Amino acid sequence: MQFSDRKPARQFVKEPKQERARRTKAHILQTAAEAFTQHGYAVVSLQDIADRALLTKGAVYFHFTNKEALGAAVVHEHYARWQPLVDEVRSLALPPLETLLRVLDRMAEAFCSDPVIQAGARLQTERSLIRANLPTPYVGCRKLIAELAERAREAGELKPDTDAEAFARVVVSAFFGMQHVSDVLARRNDLMERYAELREALFRGVVVRLPIAPRDDGPITVG
Ligand code: LUB
Numbered sequence: 530m531q532f533s534d535r536k537p538a539r540q541f542v543k544e545p546k547q548e549r550a551r552r553t554k555a556h557i558l559q560t561a562a563e564a565f566t567q568h569g570y571a572v573v574s575l576q577d578i579a580d581r582a583l584l585t586k587g588a589v590y591f592h593f594t595n596k597e598a599l600g601a602a603v604v605h606e607h608y609a610r611w612q613p614l615v616d617e618v619r620s621l622a623l624p625p626l627e628t629l630l631r632v633l634d635r636m637a638e639a640f641c642s643d644p645v646i647q648a649g650a651r652l653q654t655e656r657s658l659i660r661a662n663l664p665t666p667y668v669g670c671r672k673l674i675a676e677l678a679e680r681a682r683e684a685g686e687l688k689p690d691t692d693a694e695a696f697a698r699v700v701v702s703a704f705f706g707m708q709h710v711s712d713v714l715a716r717r718n719d720l721m722e723r724y725a726e727l728r729e730a731l732f733r734g735v736v737v738r739l740p741i742a743p744r745d746d747g748p749i750t751v752g
Contacts, residue, residue, distance in 0.1 A: 554592045557582050558606060561599045562648035570600055570655045600652055601661035607649020608664055614639065615673065626686035626736065629677035630728070633704070637724040640708045641717055650708060671701045678735075691735045703727055 560582040564573045575596050579586045593599045618631045639646045652659060653666040675697035681687045687696075707727050711720040 550592075553584070553588065557584065557589055557592055557599070558602055559644065562603045562606075562644040565600065565603060566644050566648040566651050570596075570652055570658050575599070597659055597661040600659045601663060603645060604649050604652050604663050606645050607652075608669065610639065610643065610646060611636075611670070624686065625677060625680035625684050629674065629681055630732075632673070632677065633700070633724075633728065636704070637708075637721060641720050647712070647717065650705070651712070654709065667701050667705065671697045674700050686737060687735045688737060696731075696735060700731055703731060 557578065561573075561578045564578055564581055573596075575589055575593075576586055578599065579589045582589070589599075593602065614635050615632055618628055618635060621628075621631070623631065640650070653663065656663050656666075675693045678687060678691065678696050678700075679693035682689065682691045682693055687693075704724075704727065707723050708717070708720060711717050711723050
């Protein structure tokens with residue numbers, strides 16, 4: 530009989546348990562990211578993360594075998610968060626240059642507000658201390674920016690002699706350096722101002738018409 534067997538009851542118990550485990554794991558990851566971004570990988574212990582998360586060390590170990598696993602999970606989650614951001618901008622179907630600028634704007638905002646994004650960047654600079662396989666940094670982002678820049682060049686929005694690959698390398702290096710300097714000197718409080726300067730300086734040389742300030746929803750016009 531459908532109702533009297535153990536099966537439905539077991540399902541009823543199992544679902545919320547899995548959901549709770551998923552939430553606990555996400556909570557640990559978020560807490561670890563906050564600790565890593567504030568203090569760096571080396572000085573944060575698994576016990577520190579457990580204390581911060583208001584969990585026992587055993588509860589943390591249940592989800593992550595060691596600190597290396599937690600560090601690696603934060604870095605992987607950092608990269609997982611770029612794709613939805615890019616997809617969201619692409620869904621607006623804007624012209625290529627505006628798409629590229631919006632993606633960079635959104636990345637800058639994420640560096641201001643998302644501890645997982647912040648921690649992922651910091652952990653990549655500390656990657657020699659983390660005994661785990663971490664994704665190669667910068668290359669995926671460089672490829673995306675190069676593609677978008679090349680499309681903007683083909684659309685006549687960037688100067689015809691723009692080297693999209695070289696431009697992308699410069700953008701990634703400058704952007705990464707900018708967020709790092711902002712972190713070290715101002716705990717990222719001045720990141721959007723630094724980003725606006727960087728955007729202006731980098732794009733001034735390659736655009737046909739100068740873009741206006743970040744986050745302006747109007748058309749991109751001559752400055
Ligand atoms: C991006 C980080 C931090 C580059 O692509 C990457 O590997 C990145 C990880 O270190 O931001 C941002 C231009």
